[in-house]
Amino acid sequence: MKSYVPNTEKERLEMLAEIGMQSMDDLFVDIPEDLKLSRPLDLPKALTETELRELISCYTIMNEEGGPVLRGAGAYRHYIPSVIPQLAMRSEFYTAYTPYQAEMSQGMLQSLFEYQTMICRLTGLDAANASVYDGATAAAESMLMLRDNKRKKKILYSAGLNPDVITVMKTYAHCAELELVEIPLTDKGVTDVSAIAENMDGAAGVIAASPNYFGCIEPMAAIAEAAHAKNGLLVAYVNPITLGVLARPADYGADIAIGDGQPLGLPLAFGGPYVGFMAATKKLMRNLPGRIAGETRDAEGNRVFVLTLQAREQHIRREMASSNICSNQMLCAIMASMYCAVMGPKGMKEVGEQNVNKAHLLAKKLTAIDGVKLRWPDTPFFNEFVIDLPDAEKVDKLLADYSITGGLVLPDGGMLWCATEMNRADEFDFICDVIENKGGEE
Amino acid sequence: MRSEYKLIFERSHEGRRAYDLPECDAPDAMDQIPEELKANSELALPEIAEVDLVRHYTNLSRRNFGVDNGFYPLGSCTMKYNPKINEELAVAFDDMHPLLDASMSQGCLALMKDMEDMLCEICGMDAFTLQPAAGAHGELTGLMHIRAYHEHRGDFERKVMIVPDAAHGTNPASAAMAGFKVKEIKSAPDGGVDLDALRAAVGPDTAGLMLTNPSTLGLFERNIKEIAKIVHEAGGLLYYDGANLNAIMGIVRPGDMGFDVMHINLHKTFSTPHGGGGPGSGPVGVKKHLIPFMPVPRIEEDENEMYYLDYNKPESIGKIKSFYGNFGVIVKAFCYIRSLGGEGLKEASENAVLNANYVMNKLRGVYDIPHDRICMHECVVTPTEEMMKNEVHTSDIAKALIDRGYHPPTIYFPLIVHEAMMIEPTESEARETLDEFVEAMKGIAEQVKTDPAAIHAAPVTTPVGRPDEVTAARKPIVKYEG
């Protein structure tokens, strides 16, 4: 059994004696006797390190993995440069708490300041916060920013947002008593801009994703225009790995840009931890939730980084705070920032292009199969796209038999596929073979 | 020695690179995207060689301080040792896509289910969700349960959440986000809930009470049974902020104290590293009557003993995060619980409480102890009147501790104690570490008398001096402009 308590039994007794006590029980006299647990906790027996290792492999063996993955839908398999996990494991970083004491936390504060700068440069906006829990909570927080900035409770959102994101937004909106209005997609798979114009009266703004959940690149400039025409704001939900090749939120007039930073160097890890990023124009900076690092000077004039603009935050403002967030996803944010530094401008462009190229090749090969069609053949996409086919469930099962994680089966019978720089053309051929031959001739 | 440190952007040289990608085996398809949807410039990111990037972050890490560097008695944050084996094992699940068919992710689902069961036993609750990403997120989720509970009973008048003035800032902030009006009640002179104030506060509009126990003063709420009775009789529910659970594992359980809903900070009590500010994890536990409102999906077992994700819960509050929570963090906490077992968890709590009392006892007479009774896992002390006469405040003592090699305690919290220093040693610390820390605290007290200017000049051993925070807030520079 493992114990991480250094003091020996003898030392504990000596310490107890020093404070005038005989036993550990004496420490807990304030707890009413009848509330105390009168039995040991009923938990599995303690394990040594070796046994624990064996136990965890029992769980990993129950999982099935190893084959090609062509699924995204909010979590993406990308190249993770080895320097990222290794540097994130510097224990001065990962065993630290929030950098409350600036003088001894310059490493984390500067890394955070660099992260904020990276997010500003990816999105083109003026200010970013230190992260929120994930993309979905970033979307929920952005609703509250819209409300606080415009003092309006009506918010439009595109039906092209990830359904998980929409569900989280609705959960938060119920409590904030916001009126959420869904803007449908057109028959091109993108947000219906005319419906935004029709519904904007009294609305604080619009939240739309590009690429959207179905992979379609949205006409964000037109959406921004429709929102701004009625004095509303645009929140752009973006996949950050697209931003080396696709237009950036500031380019098309977004006031707030949010998203999930997972594609930037974070493992899939069965859904988390990821990182929600949030950036905004200068005007909206003080509506941002959570921590923000800023630059200042010490008495000698040295550049110093601190947590700043704290008058927005819960520890100062309590129930008037812009958000309740305290701990965020700092280490994940730093990892995303490291990813941007590893890739640089050229790498971000190249990885974006590879995603576009691979996804288009996959789409071409899949649609060459009889009965398989792109749902929106005229709509541009990045690394995800929807196909329609006779029996998606059957194809899904077939692929699973070959350990292939194919496109995600959608409730309407379509399939949402994703290809990244991690996939190879020969995988696509293999997959198409399996689908075409129904697995029979393999 | 003071020194500035270049930003990564200031190390950029055109043409340098740290990445490589395999040659693309798909034909160029960029012409499939119309020009107006494309970026019109290269991203302004640094260009840097791998070795320089590694040195940049390695040296930045040396300008930081974690539990692995030294004693970190940051009250309310439970900065215990983060076992290395847990880090190693958690990455075993890194390649698991969250939307795999359940048949391919049975291991992940089983681990989460087993974790939920263990947390139920530790806390005396009936069900747990692992979805919330941190403590504050857990609070919000838990409060949503309380709201849903009242709403489903057609009771729409219960809009008031009672929060003691000793509460952490996230408590009132979460209550406001959950759509409640916050009613703050004053603490009694002994630091506990003032029962009369509570009786006066409850009524037909009471949705519930949020409580931390042990309180943010590190004291066990002796009247907890009476508090629970008052709130329940008024028709409200009781929320438990689990930030201080490290004091009571295996000794007393929130569920047995009368709490209806609670959160845990896995990044405190269950040893997962805090990552310099996250990721954490804030599982929420509920009693039976709140189970219908739990977030979807729930992990269920079918007739063939296969786990599956059940989204069909019509009364659920919905979802509060993508997917299923900070899974990687949950694995580490799971490893911790399995390593220690029930006895080990109790041993951890006992020693956390012992260490706090040991430190408090040794500081008595040197610093003031506003609530001087047996404490739980942390104690709150303040500078003496005489120190303050010398213009030495809590923040000065904190800075002086930095020069002596310690991370300071939590300062200026809880708000109800003027000039608070909240010291939480945790069970991870050996007696001599505590002794040395006490000596450092005494040394500072001594120096206040002999050389207060030196205390005001602290810290002098750090790469930078005290920052000008006023200018930082007044003229915010929040990104590099170069």
Ligand SMILES: Cc1ncc(COP(=O)(O)O)c(C=O)c1O
């Ligand atoms: C008493 C208390 N409640 C709630 C929280 C919030 O937890 P988190 O930072 O995980 O959101 C904290 C964190 O410091 C705390 O000390």
